[in-house]
Amino acid sequence: MAALLPLVQQLLSGFAPQDLNASAPNVTHVSSTTGTPPLSLSSLITLVLSFSALRDWMKLVVLGGIIEMCRRFVFGGFNKFIGSFFITACFEEQDSSYEWMMVWLSKQPSWSKARQVQVSTSSFANNAAIFVDGEDDINTRFKSSRRLAYLPSLSTTYNLWYRNRWMTITRVQNQTGLWGSKEQTLYVSIMTRDHGILNSLLQEARRDYILAQEHKMCVYVSDTSNNWRHVACREKRSMQSIILDPGVKDVLIEDAKDFLRSKEWYAERGIPFRRGYLLYGVPGAGKTSLIHAISGELGLDVYILSLSRIGLDDSALSELVNALPQRCVALMEDIDAAFTNGLNREPIGTATDTQEVDSKPMPGAPPPPPTTSRLSLSGLLNALDGVGAQEGRILFATTNKYSVLDPALCRPGRMDLHIEFKLASKFQARQLFNRFYLPKDDPDTIETGNDKEEGSEDSGYDSTEKNPDSNACVPTFGTKHSARGPQLEPKAIRELAVRFASACPEREISMATLQGFLMSYKTRPVEAVADVKGWVEKERSEKVNKK
Ligand SMILES: Nc1ncnc2c1ncn2[C@@H]1O[C@H](COP(=O)(O)OP(=O)(O)OP(=O)(O)O)[C@@H](O)[C@H]1O
Structure with a gap:
């Protein structure tokens, strides 16, 4: 570059005509100590224009620009004209x-x-x-x-x-x-x-x-940009496939239906039109399953608010709650897990933020990885019932640790109905057995409906097909699964169900565990009843060993 400079200067001085300087008497020339000829802007332009080729190029550029402008104008106008006929x-x-x-x-x-x-x-x-x-x-x-x-x-x-x-x-x-x-x-x-x-x-x-989507229920989750994203449409789960103690399901479904019918009632009394249900209790008792079944029954889509999602903070949560549609189910699973950093009502960043206080970074240490959640309890409470909280939504929250929840979170208006889920009763064990082995159309069957997830179609024991040797297990290959087992009369299955329930201890085993046991006897109800006692003993001793 430095080598080129003198060359250019020499070139310019060679081309600079004497009369140029004379024709511009008012121009002040800055003389250079290095011998560079004085050159003003106007003289430079005049010099450039003195090349005929350059003049032609510039004409070409200007002309091309004008043509392109006209083209855009004409096409833009044409598109606008055509667009005026369309919506x-x-x-x-x-x-x-x-x-x-x-x-x-x-x-x-x-x-x-x-x-x-x-x-x-x-x-x-x-x-x-x-x-x-x-x-x-x-x-x-x-x-x-x-x-x-x-x-x-x-x-x-x-x-x-x-x-x-x-x-x-x-x-x-x-x-x-x-x-x-x-x-x-x-x-x-x-x-x-x-x-x-x-x-x-x-x-x-x-x-x-x-x-x-008539027989489906759509599930939405929030993405990292805090938008609701549709993830799946699932087959609705029938309410009958959820086995709870008598009356529990009815209370919940009636309350939810009544709520959805009462928009005006709420408006007349100035009560915010929203309802919250808190389902708490042991794991594997049917909390999540019941929420899915109720959502299907009410024809509402489920919006999953994952409180422990990385990057979720107070403002993101309130943004998500505000973006909920008018009639929907908002689901917060394991609500206690969102506050592993400590239950408090202070916004994140204040002195009581346990995480910030406890884990001060070492000088020079790399920045800590993002925490699972930046959510505070007050942020959650505000999102649930702040000014912007969406009207007409049903909130379901689940937890296995009811006692650690802040009373402010559980108060009526936020969580209106609290329902406890316990370990399986003998009644539930009997109903579960019936659901597994009775034919679909039997009045005692807990109808499985569209519940494909649980393998209902696959696990059926079809006793309507007559088999002369009712206790024989006929191993077959390539036939329907339900036709593989021995065929029993519904009456016999009901009797087996009673025996099964009497062998199951009251409130000791979860429904999910019982379901897991029966899954390994899909087509063998008689063996299931014969083995249940030994299995219960094994479960008990395993529990003792774990403690
Ligand atoms: N009361 C019930 N009736 C029918 N099936 C049940 C019941 N409880 C549990 N199950 C079965 O057990 C499995 C787990 O149930 P689910 O996830 O609903 O339990 P949960 O209470 O939400 O558990 P967690 O608290 O661990 O999330 C499901 O496959 C479900 O079909």
């Missing part, structure tokens, strides 16, 4: 309306003729995509296989007709945030100026979606 709506992936549209799209006959599609096996595809024909058969045979689905290709525009209106659909994917997370957006343009058409499309899409 365009965009649907973002994280919003429920995106799924409504995907379900609606799946029902359009013209979609089946699409020549460019994206094939997906993502979890999203299980919810709102266009399934590949015959997939269901495959899924029944190979439970673990993922469902295949067609999605509209990214960045491809599809043309459809809706109510005699031309419509285009485009799905695009954009990168959002710093961590490369991707968001999809669906653009729908309808050739109309009537917003009624768009409204009717949205209503139709929502109706289709509700119908498609």
Whole structure:
């Protein structure tokens, strides 16, 4: 660079005409001690313009700019003109309306003729995509296989007709945030100026979606940007599959139904329209299962508020609570676990924040890893019933440590109903046995309904099929699981259930543990009853050893 400078200077001095300086008498020249000729800005411009090639280039640049400007103007105007005949709506992936549209799209006959599609096996595809024909058969045979689905290709525009209106659909994917997370957006343009058409499309899409999810319950979780993200739609669990002592379920479901019917009653009395239920007690007693069953029964989606999520602080929690929809179930599992840093009502960062006080970093030490949660009790209380707390929501909180909860958290208005879940009673043990082995249509059966998660279809003991040798265990291969066991009359199973229950000690074993035992006797009720005593003894001695 330094070597080039004298060369340029020499070049400029060679080109600088004498009369240039003369023609600009008012220009003050700064003389250089190194012998560089004095050169002003105007003289430099004049010098540059003296090259004819440069003049032509500049003309070209100016002309090109003008042409490009005209092109943009014309195309912009044309697009605006065309756009004035369309209504365009965009649907973002994280919003429920995106799924409504995907379900609606799946029902359009013209979609089946699409020549460019994206094939997906993502979890999203299980919810709102266009399934590949015959997939269901495959899924029944190979439970673990993922469902295949067609999605509209990214960045491809599809043309459809809706109510005699031309419509285009485009799905695009954009990168959002710093961590490369991707968001999809669906653009729908309808050739109309009537917003009624768009409204009717949205209503139709929502109706289709509700119908498609009739037997399902959708689960949402919060992401790191504090948005609610749809994660799955599960089959509803029937209320009858939850076995509790008589009356417990009825109290809860009646209360929740009554609450949802009483919006005006609350408004007239100025009481915030929300209700909280605290389910507490031993692990494996059916708390989570009951919440899922109730949500399905009430037709509400479940929004899981994971209080121990990394990065969740007071403001993030209140943001999430405010973003809950009007009618939903908000679920806080293991609410006690959120405060492993100490139960206090001070906001994080104050002197009483035990973690900050106890673990002062050593000078020069690397910064500590992020704590599991930055949530304070006062933050939680504010989120639950602060000004912005969403109206019309039902909150379910569960805990195994009822005694450690702050009374402020448990007071009516926040947790209106507290229900204790205990270890299994003899009544529950008998009902569980009946649920395992009685046929579905038996009046004594605790109906399993759609409860595939628990293996209800798989674990059935179908006594309706007659078997001459009722006690023989017929090992078969390639037949329905339910047909493998010995066939007993419902009366015989009920008698076995009574014997099973009498062998189970009252309130000593959890329902989950009992279920685990029966799972290993899926088709052998007689053996289950014969072995239960020995198993109970083993469980007892294991418990003693653990202590
Ligand atoms: N009362 C019950 N009726 C029917 N099934 C039950 C019952 N209790 C537990 N189970 C079965 O046990 C398993 C665990 O139940 P669940 O997760 O609902 O218990 P939980 O009380 O929420 O446990 P935790 O406190 O550990 O979360 C499930 O598979 C469920 O089907």
